[in-house]
Amino acid sequence: xxxxxxxxxGMFVQEKEAVTLDCTYDTSDPSYGLFWYKQPSSGExxxxxxxxxxxxxxxxxxxxxxxxxxxxxxxxxxxxASQLGDSAMYFCAMREGAQKLVFGQGTRLTINP
Amino acid sequence: xxxxxxxxxxxxxxxxxSMTLQCAQDMNHEYMSWYRQDPGMxxxxxxxxxxxxxxxxxxxxxxxxxxxxxxxxxxxRLLSAAPSQTSVYxxxxxxxxxxxxYFGPGTRLTVT
Numbered sequence: 001x002x003x004x005x006x007x008x009x010g011m012f013v014q015e016k017e018a019v020t021l022d023c024t025y026d027t028s029d030p031s032y033g034l035f036w037y038k039q040p041s042s043g044e045x046x047x048x049x050x051x052x053x054x055x056x057x058x059x060x061x062x063x064x065x066x067x068x069x070x071x072x073x074x075x076x077x078x079x080x081a082s083q084l085g086d087s088a089m090y091f092c093a094m095r096e097g098a099q100k101l102v103f104g105q106g107t108r109l110t111i112n113p
Numbered sequence: 114x115x116x117x118x119x120x121x122x123x124x125x126x127x128x129x130x131s132m133t134l135q136c137a138q139d140m141n142h143e144y145m146s147w148y149r150q151d152p153g154m155x156x157x158x159x160x161x162x163x164x165x166x167x168x169x170x171x172x173x174x175x176x177x178x179x180x181x182x183x184x185x186x187x188x189x190r191l192l193s194a195a196p197s198q199t200s201v202y203x204x205x206x207x208x209x210x211x212x213x214x215y216f217g218p219g220t221r222l223t224v225t
Contacts (some may be wrong), residue, residue, distance in 0.1 A: 004155075033211045045156075045203065045216035052211070091155060095210045099163060100171060101146070103156040 003027065004094050004104035012110045013082050020067070021077040021107050023092030033095040034075040036066065039106070040088040048090075051075060079109075087111045115139050119204050119217035126194040126224045134189040134220050136204030144209045145187040149173065149200040150219075156203065162187055163209075194224045 005024045013019045025034065036048040051059045051066045059066045067076040079086055092104040120135045138145065146161035148171075158171030160179040168179050176198060178190040187206075191198060201221050205214040 035213075043201070043219055045205070045214075047213040047215075050211075050213065093156075099144075099161060099169065099210050100158055101210050101214065102158070102172070103148075105153060105155040 003096060003102045004092050006090075006092055006104040006107050008107045009105075010108045010110070012112060015084060015111050015113050016081055019079045019082050019086075019109065021079075021090050021092075021109065023075045023077065023104060025073050025075060025092075025094050027073075027094065027096065029097065034066070034068070035093040035095075035101070036064070036075075036077045037091045037093060037103075038088045039091065045091075049077070082111050084111050084113060117204055117206050117215050117217035119202075119220050121220060122218065124220060124222050126191070126222065128194060128196060128224060130194050132191050132194065134191075134202055134204075134222075136187045136189065136217060137185050138187075138204075138206040138215070139185065140206060140215065141184060142206035142208055142215070143184065144212075144214075145181070145204065145206045146171070146214070147177070147179065147187070147189045148203045148205065149198075150203060151200050159189065159202075161210075191222075196224045198222065199224045 032053045034051045038046045049061045049064045063080045065078045089106045091106045096102045117138045143164045147159040148156040157173045162168045162181040204217040207214040
């Protein structure tokens with residue numbers, strides 16, 4: 001069964017608009033963590049943001065915020081004021097159990113000028 | 114600090130050959146892991162380690178071996194390469210799985 005689902009294979013957004021990338025997860029463990037990573041065309045993996053399951057507030061890092069809706073098991077990434085350099089693949093990931101990370105299939109974001 | 118380094122960057126193997134992908138980190142991280150990335154599949158965990166001498170299987174361990182004799186190094190061995198192992202391989206390290214993972218630049222492996 002898919003643990004992390006990213007339903008948007010690709011998204012196209014105009015520069016300066018906000019964008020929301022969807023991520024839903026499946027776990028019965030009350031303690032878990034959710035991550036977002038960015039992979040530009042150069043191939044490296046860049047950590048963006050982390051949300052723990054017990055965190056009361058949504059995580060934010062600069063232009064990135066995580067819209068954490070625990071009851072719906074969703075952890076959407078919101079990028080405010082998108083820039084051309086935001087064009088990349090974006091992966092949602094979850095710590096499964098105590099020691100493993102599981103990644104979603106990714107969303108390819110394209111920012112149009 | 115070099116962070117996480119991987120060698121080689123590119124490799125072509127023939128079916129049946131064996132090889133070792135090297136991974137090293139200089140951040141004193143206990144947690145290290147190997148992933149493979151295939152188009153449309155995201156990253157899939159092959160093996161991971163929570164410290165020297167301790168390794169365990171991930172989602173897709175078949176055909177791969179690992180060992181962790183030091184905190185710094187976590188090599189991945191392909192025992193008998195198959196075309197299905199054509200992929201991009203990433204090594205990562207972190208304080209633990211609940212922390213940011215630092216990824217290496219990746220190794221692009223082709224098996225013919």
